Amino acid sequence: MLGCGEEVVAVHDGGDLLQDLGVDPADLDPAPARPVPECVYTGRLVARYPCVRCGDPATVAAIAETPLGRRWVDRCMPCLVATTPRGGPPGPLEDTMAVLREAAATVGVALTVVTDEA
Numbered sequence: 123m124l125g126c127g128e129e130v131v132a133v134h135d136g137g138d139l140l141q142d143l144g145v146d147p148a149d150l151d152p153a154p155a156r157p158v159p160e161c162v163y164t165g166r167l168v169a170r171y172p173c174v175r176c177g178d179p180a181t182v183a184a185i186a187e188t189p190l191g192r193r194w195v196d197r198c199m200p201c202l203v204a205t206t207p208r209g210g211p212p213g214p215l216e217d218t219m220a221v222l223r224e225a226a227a228t229v230g231v232a233l234t235v236v237t238d239e240a
């Protein structure tokens with residue numbers, strides 16, 4: 123159980139997040155200074171604020187550091203998934219295949235990979 127003084131809400135660099143969301147920080151509610159107690163975060167979720175991207179009831183609340191200060195960023199799950207970075211672009215398929223072949227050779231198993239690549 124988290125204490126009331128612990129930060130439980132994700133704090134993002136607002137520049138990239140708000141750009142991905144297409145949101146102006148001036149349109150977002152001011153968020154409290156840290157640490158944000160668990161009860162404040164839970165209260166934000168229970169209130170079901172509208173998703174800043176699509177307007178559906180939000181299921182996730184986060185805070186963005188913006189030039190205007192900390193702002194709440196409420197998102198529904200589909201918008202959270204759509205705006206969550208997943209790392210850099212994938213490497214070439216040949217690199218992935220080389221790693222798989224090496225791993226298979228290490229453990230001594232035959233490897234057959236079927237892809238839709240021509």
Ligand SMILES: [Zn+2]
Nearest residue numbers: 173176198201
């Ligand atoms: Zn949404």
